[in-house]
Amino acid sequence: MDITSFNDALPYIFLGLIIFIGSTVQGVIGFGLGTISTPIMALIKPELVPVVVLCLAFIIACTTLHRSWSETDWKMVWYSNIARLPGTVLAVWALAILSTNSLQLFIGCAVIFTMVLSSLGWTPKVNAPNTIFAGLLSGFLGTSTSIGGPPMALLMKSFNPTKARGTLSATFVFGSVVSMLTLGIGGQITTYQLKFAAIYLPLAILGLFAASYFNRFVDRKLLNRIVITVSIGASIVLIIQSLI
Numbered sequence: 001m002d003i004t005s006f007n008d009a010l011p012y013i014f015l016g017l018i019i020f021i022g023s024t025v026q027g028v029i030g031f032g033l034g035t036i037s038t039p040i041m042a043l044i045k046p047e048l049v050p051v052v053v054l055c056l057a058f059i060i061a062c063t064t065l066h067r068s069w070s071e072t073d074w075k076m077v078w079y080s081n082i083a084r085l086p087g088t089v090l091a092v093w094a095l096a097i098l099s100t101n102s103l104q105l106f107i108g109c110a111v112i113f114t115m116v117l118s119s120l121g122w123t124p125k126v127n128a129p130n131t132i133f134a135g136l137l138s139g140f141l142g143t144s145t146s147i148g149g150p151p152m153a154l155l156m157k158s159f160n161p162t163k164a165r166g167t168l169s170a171t172f173v174f175g176s177v178v179s180m181l182t183l184g185i186g187g188q189i190t191t192y193q194l195k196f197a198a199i200y201l202p203l204a205i206l207g208l209f210a211a212s213y214f215n216r217f218v219d220r221k222l223l224n225r226i227v228i229t230v231s232i233g234a235s236i237v238l239i240i241q242s243l244i
Contacts, residue, residue, distance in 0.1 A: 027211025087139025
């Protein structure tokens with residue numbers, strides 16, 4: 001491989017590393033792949049957003065759900081995914097009209113917004129109206145930026161880790177299917193995106209295996225703070241680039 005070819009491949013190699021780290025984090029705390037990978041991917045290869053992360057999140061969520069099936073709050077999953085539908089349609093419309101710079105600016109602001117949600121010290125009451133609102137917001141953000149976890153994660157702060165991971169994973173499984181189908185109907189999915197989703201899939205699975213090891217002794221609160229810091233930092237750079 002000559003220097004030019006290596007330089008062309010370097011961004012994709014770096015994104016692979018980021019996906020591995022994001023998958024590991026998601027396997028530990030229930031979310032993280034989108035919040036870590038999306039702002040960096042939008043900065044380096046915006047044409048891969050949001051389809052690549054949505055495809056990988058679906059596979060990871062299926063695996064996590066299998067392990068946490070018995071602890072999953074299926075009533076919450078049902079309410080949130082019904083509410084996700086109008087948010088998903090609105091997101092597809094937004095993606096169709098946004099330019100690359102506008103999309104980068106939107107993703108940067110959306111990530112910061114969701115990270116602020118994640119870091120709030122209060123926990124909303126778990127009831128049908130709050131679940132529906134969180135599902136609506138999750139559908140819009142999940143389809144437009146592939147970061148739909150934080151609104152639901154905020155609602156589940158009082159859940160034990162296994163129940164939170166199971167419920168979030170079930171939400172991601174059904175939500176990702178809805179998002180991908182809607183994006184496909186809207187002509188927002190390309191073979192280029194699907195090719196890289198397939199290329200990065202082994203790294204995402206490897207991240208899950210790493211998570212099963214780290215899960216036993218990692219400090220989840222510290223890891224959550226690190227995820228928030230990294231995501232906000234990448235989003236600020238993304239916003240600056242989109243404005244310049």
